[in-house]
Amino acid sequence: MSSLRIGSGAGFSGDRIDPAIELAEHGDLDYLVFECLAERTIALAQIARRNDPKAGFDPYLVERMEAVLTPCSERGVRIISNMGAANPLTAADAVIEVARRLGIKGLKVAAVTGDDVLEQLDLDAALLDQPGQVRDLRASLVSANAYMGSDGIVAALAAGADVVLTGRVGDPALFVAPMIHHFGWAADDWDRLAHGTVIGHLLECAGQITGGYFADPGVKDVPDLARLGFPIAEIESDGSAIITKVANSGGLITTATCKEQLLYEILDPAAYLQADAITDIRNVAFEPLAPNRIQVTGARGRPRPDSLKVTLGYLDGFIGEGQMSYAGPGAVARGRLALNILRHRLGDRYDDLQFDLIGVDATRVAARPAPASDPFEVRIRVAGRHAEADQAARIGREVEALYTNGPSGGGGAVSSVKPVMAVASTLINRQRVISAVHLKVS
Amino acid sequence: MKLRDMAHIRTGDKGDTSQISVIAYLPEYYGVLQTHLTTDRVRAFYSGLPCRHVERHELPALGAFIFTLEGALKGGVTRSLALDPHGKTLGALLLDLDVPEEG
Structure with a gap:
C-alpha cells in the first residue's frame, strides 16, 4: 500500500492562505485539510444562518477555494474542511459556484451534516465542568453541535467527493477520515486510529508545528518565519508518519516543535478523547530523520467513547x-x-x-x-x-x-x-x- | 537557573482550564524539574489566578510535563473579561521561575 500525503492548509478560520497555495502547488499531496472552526464560531455562524438561511458557513470559504481549487483539481488533490460550519449544504453550493466560475467541470462537492443536535438534546443532561443541566440554558440557547467522528467524511470520500465540507467534527477526524479511506483501517483498529488521531492533532493547527508560535529570539530561533510553510504528513499503512513541509518554505520542524504541538491543549495525556478512539500519547516518540523530517510513532488506542461531546x-x-x-x-x-x-x-x-x-x-x-x-x-x-x-x-x-x-x-x-x-x-x-x-x- | 534555560513551554485552553506544557531541553533537566517544578510551586506562582485545582501530568518518555490549571480562565474564553481571555501569555510568565541546577 502506497503512503498517503496530507497537508494542513489552515489552523483557524482567519489563517494565512499563501501557505495553503504553496501546499496545493508544491506539496505533492493526496489531501489538503483546512481546520477552521473554533469552539464558539459555530454558535456565531448559527446566528448568521437565522438571519439569512444561505449564510452560516466560514467567511473565508470562497476566498480559500478561489485560491486552491484550480491547483488542487489539476493535481487530483482532494479537500476536506469544517468550513461548512453551521451550514455545510449552502457551503457546498458556494464551492460549486466557485468551481463553475473557475471553469472546473464535474467537481464533486459533499456536505456532511448531522452534528446539529439542538432538537435531539436531553434537557436533563448534566453540563460538563460547571453545575446545572441543559435545561438551565434553554432560554438563551443558540446552538448545540456534537463533535462527530470520521464516519461521515469517510462515506463522502467513498462516494467520490473531491471536496468535503462538514460542520462540527473532532479536529483530528478531518485527517483520520482520509487515512481510513485510503488504508481501509477497521473501525476497531484502535492503535491505528490512535496513530491517525495523533497525526491529525499534530497537523490541525497548521503552522504551529512548523515553527509558528515557537520563536523566542536568541533562545528558540526560527528561520524565515515570515514565509512560514504549513505541514505535511507522509503516512504509512501501519499508522507511522513523517512530519515535513515543502522544501525551501520558511519555518522549521524539530522534535521540539513536534512536542509542543503534541501536548497542545491536551488535558489528560493518557486519554485524549475523540469520537474515533481514545488515545494515549504518553509514549509517542519523535525521531529526526533529516532536517525538517521527523518520524512519529508510539500512540496507543483504546475503544471509542459511547458518548460524544456537545458544545x-x-x-x-x-x-x-x-x-x-x-x-x-x-x-x-x-x-x-x-x-x-x-x-x-x-x-x-x-x-x-x-x-x-x-x-x-x-x-x-x-x-x-x-x-x-x-x-x-x-x-x-x-x-x-x-x-x-x-x-x-x-x-x-x-x-x-x-x-x-x-x-x-x-x-x-x-x-x-x-x-x-x-x-x-x-x-x-x-x-x-x-x-x-x-x-x-x- | 531560570526555567527558560531548561525548558520551553506552550500554553493552550479548554473551557476555563489553562493548559501549560513544559518541555525539558535535555533529559537530565527532566529529573531536576520533577523535583523542583512541583504542583505547589506552580500554584503559588500563579497565586493571582482563581484556580480551583492544579494538576501535573508527568511524561518521562517525552521529557515533559503538562500542568492543568482549572478555573484559571475565569468563565472561559467567551465570558472572560481578561485582556488575554485564552490565557495564552500565562506559560511564558512561568519561564521566569528560578530552578536549582541539581535535582
Whole structure:
C-alpha cells in the first residue's frame, strides 16, 4: 500500500492562505485539510444562518477555494474542511459556484451534516465542568453541535467527493477520515486510529508545528518565519508518519516543535478523547530523520467513547470595554488614578468589572519581579459584563470622558461593545448522532 | 537557573482550564524539574489566578510535563473579561521561575 500525503492548509478560520497555495502547488499531496472552526464560531455562524438561511458557513470559504481549487483539481488533490460550519449544504453550493466560475467541470462537492443536535438534546443532561443541566440554558440557547467522528467524511470520500465540507467534527477526524479511506483501517483498529488521531492533532493547527508560535529570539530561533510553510504528513499503512513541509518554505520542524504541538491543549495525556478512539500519547516518540523530517510513532488506542461531546452556544449579555494611554513621568500614577475614578463612576451595576494597567499588571498574575523603574507608558483598560447593551457601552463612554474629566495627558481612547456568545458542554449518546452525506456536482 | 534555560513551554485552553506544557531541553533537566517544578510551586506562582485545582501530568518518555490549571480562565474564553481571555501569555510568565541546577 502506497503512503498517503496530507497537508494542513489552515489552523483557524482567519489563517494565512499563501501557505495553503504553496501546499496545493508544491506539496505533492493526496489531501489538503483546512481546520477552521473554533469552539464558539459555530454558535456565531448559527446566528448568521437565522438571519439569512444561505449564510452560516466560514467567511473565508470562497476566498480559500478561489485560491486552491484550480491547483488542487489539476493535481487530483482532494479537500476536506469544517468550513461548512453551521451550514455545510449552502457551503457546498458556494464551492460549486466557485468551481463553475473557475471553469472546473464535474467537481464533486459533499456536505456532511448531522452534528446539529439542538432538537435531539436531553434537557436533563448534566453540563460538563460547571453545575446545572441543559435545561438551565434553554432560554438563551443558540446552538448545540456534537463533535462527530470520521464516519461521515469517510462515506463522502467513498462516494467520490473531491471536496468535503462538514460542520462540527473532532479536529483530528478531518485527517483520520482520509487515512481510513485510503488504508481501509477497521473501525476497531484502535492503535491505528490512535496513530491517525495523533497525526491529525499534530497537523490541525497548521503552522504551529512548523515553527509558528515557537520563536523566542536568541533562545528558540526560527528561520524565515515570515514565509512560514504549513505541514505535511507522509503516512504509512501501519499508522507511522513523517512530519515535513515543502522544501525551501520558511519555518522549521524539530522534535521540539513536534512536542509542543503534541501536548497542545491536551488535558489528560493518557486519554485524549475523540469520537474515533481514545488515545494515549504518553509514549509517542519523535525521531529526526533529516532536517525538517521527523518520524512519529508510539500512540496507543483504546475503544471509542459511547458518548460524544456537545458544545452548547448561548447568549449571555454584553461585554463593554474601554482603553486609554498615559505616557511620560508619572504615567503609572496617572493610570492608577484614572482606574480609581472609573471604579467610582461605574459603580456596582455590572456583573463583573476588570481594571487593568497594561504594561504593569494586565496578565493578572501576582508572582512577578517588581520592575526596576516605572514603565514610561501605560494603557488603562476596563472591561465589564452587563445584560443590557447600552449599559455595557457606558464603560467605553466613561473611559472617553476621561479626556476632560480625568487625569492629565490621557490619549488614544478606544471603546467597544460585543454580545457574549458563551459556550458550555454536555454529552450525548453517539447513537443519537447520525451523519448524512449530500453530494453536488459542478 | 531560570526555567527558560531548561525548558520551553506552550500554553493552550479548554473551557476555563489553562493548559501549560513544559518541555525539558535535555533529559537530565527532566529529573531536576520533577523535583523542583512541583504542583505547589506552580500554584503559588500563579497565586493571582482563581484556580480551583492544579494538576501535573508527568511524561518521562517525552521529557515533559503538562500542568492543568482549572478555573484559571475565569468563565472561559467567551465570558472572560481578561485582556488575554485564552490565557495564552500565562506559560511564558512561568519561564521566569528560578530552578536549582541539581535535582
